[in-house]
Amino acid sequence: MTCDAWSAKLDAYVDSELPAEQMEALHSHLRGCPSCTSQMAERLQLKRAIGIAGRQFSPSAELRRKVQKQVGKPQKVRWGWLVPAAVAAVLLLAIFFNLRIGNEAPPQFREIADLHVAALAGSNPVDVTSTDRHTVKPWYAGKLGFSPPVADYAAEGFALVGGRLDSVDGDPVAALVYRHDRHMIDVFVWPADSAASSSPARLALRGHNLLHWSFAGMNFWAISDLDASELAALQRLMSRARVM
Amino acid sequence: MSSQLSSAAQFEELAMPLFDSLYNFAHWLTRNREEAEDLVQETYAKALKGFSTFQPGTNFRAWMFRILKNSFLTTRAGLARYKMISLSDDEQDLELPAATQTPETELLALRDRQAVRQAIEELPLHFQEVLLLCDVEEMSYQEIAEAISVPIGTVMSRLWRARRAVKQTLLNRTQKAKA
Numbered sequence: 001m002t003c004d005a006w007s008a009k010l011d012a013y014v015d016s017e018l019p020a021e022q023m024e025a026l027h028s029h030l031r032g033c034p035s036c037t038s039q040m041a042e043r044l045q046l047k048r049a050i051g052i053a054g055r056q057f058s059p060s061a062e063l064r065r066k067v068q069k070q071v072g073k074p075q076k077v078r079w080g081w082l083v084p085a086a087v088a089a090v091l092l093l094a095i096f097f098n099l100r101i102g103n104e105a106p107p108q109f110r111e112i113a114d115l116h117v118a119a120l121a122g123s124n125p126v127d128v129t130s131t132d133r134h135t136v137k138p139w140y141a142g143k144l145g146f147s148p149p150v151a152d153y154a155a156e157g158f159a160l161v162g163g164r165l166d167s168v169d170g171d172p173v174a175a176l177v178y179r180h181d182r183h184m185i186d187v188f189v190w191p192a193d194s195a196a197s198s199s200p201a202r203l204a205l206r207g208h209n210l211l212h213w214s215f216a217g218m219n220f221w222a223i224s225d226l227d228a229s230e231l232a233a234l235q236r237l238m239s240r241a242r243v244m
Numbered sequence: 245m246s247s248q249l250s251s252a253a254q255f256e257e258l259a260m261p262l263f264d265s266l267y268n269f270a271h272w273l274t275r276n277r278e279e280a281e282d283l284v285q286e287t288y289a290k291a292l293k294g295f296s297t298f299q300p301g302t303n304f305r306a307w308m309f310r311i312l313k314n315s316f317l318t319t320r321a322g323l324a325r326y327k328m329i330s331l332s333d334d335e336q337d338l339e340l341p342a343a344t345q346t347p348e349t350e351l352l353a354l355r356d357r358q359a360v361r362q363a364i365e366e367l368p369l370h371f372q373e374v375l376l377l378c379d380v381e382e383m384s385y386q387e388i389a390e391a392i393s394v395p396i397g398t399v400m401s402r403l404w405r406a407r408r409a410v411k412q413t414l415l416n417r418t419q420k421a422k423a
Contacts, residue, residue, distance in 0.1 A: 011400075049360045052360075063285070067288050071288055073372065122397070
């Protein structure tokens with residue numbers, strides 16, 4: 001298929017509306033076509049900007065209360081049979097919400113995927129190029145309100161390429177860039193709400209694998225078109241010990 | 245009483261998670277907080293009343309948004325906004341002056357949330373609603389088609405034109421600011 005033909009499908013691609021086989025075929029084409037990749041990144045950026053700007057208005061607590069009252073359950077009920085029903089309903093809801101929350105992707109994941117694709121489409125995916133963590137880490141000083149852990153894992157197959165500044169949900173974050181064979185990996189890092197560590201959770205979007213986890217007070221999001229098991233190897237390295 | 249209870253509870257469980265999204269969409273349509281609040285309340289009242297007609301297995305979110313949009317159409321503001329749409333609008337491009345920009349300036353414009361918001365505001369209603377449902381609510385094309393009662397091909401063509409118009413507006417604004 002020609003670039004013109006693929007170009008006509010880019011909107012459907014960024015909207016995840018193409019059939020699975022076409023998504024995969026277009027994804028393969030994008031790997032080898034800088035022109036189409038650039039067009040696709042432009043569309044992603046526009047979609048993301050509209051998504052952010054369009055979520056503009058929030059309802060008042062008063063309106064929420066009114067509507068909640070409007071749709072609330074009838075009050076006059078006989079408690080005798082309601083108690084076991086309520087217990088069953090609570091149990092079902094607990095199961096339902098656990099399952100739903102477990103399957104629901106965190107809100108940042110599309111933004112992370114967009115940032116990664118946009119960076120790959122750019123002429124240079126890093127703001128500071130260095131394999132030396134003593135160069136990359138100080139580069140972030142004064143640019144972020146925190147100090148991201150930076151390490152080179154070249155000996156283990158994951159060479160540090162450099163770093164750049166990005167923004168997730170309006171907050172500045174560190175984006176560490178690694179290379180594994182010919183694959184680029186972005187690892188986005190920002191402070192976590194608590195010091196508790198979490199196991200890696202896996203997601204996939206548009207041919208990319210994402211892993212996110214918390215460790216030593218930081219949130220980590222790794223994304224690449226690498227195989228998920230190889231991406232997990234980098235996650236294990238980064239969670240091995242706190243790198244200062 | 246038991247079926248009434250389960251129906252109300254089921255409606256509440258399905259409908260309340262959509263509250264923020266419905267309000268945001270209502271405010272975009274009405275461009276006014278009070279009217280948006282009235283519209284949301286009217287939507288919930290109609291939906292609750294007609295919940296027995298909702299077919300399980302079909303898309304509840306699209307159903308709620310369709311009720312909201314249809315309710316808006318019956319208001320004075322809704323009638324006024326829809327009156328401005330001519331039948332041929334779907335076949336015509338939005339009229340926008342051409343501009344030439346570099347990718348760098350375009351990126352800068354995209355990072356200006358206020359500029360993007362204004363560019364969306366300037367869209368005719370039938371382009372704006374498709375864009376918001378797709379890029380803000382992340383609805384599928386099929387869901388959007390159900391929500392606004394148009395064929396899926398119309399959704400795709402309106403979406404394409406809306407995005408092109410927003411992009412062009414941002415480029416023109418950036419160019420004007422630099423001049």
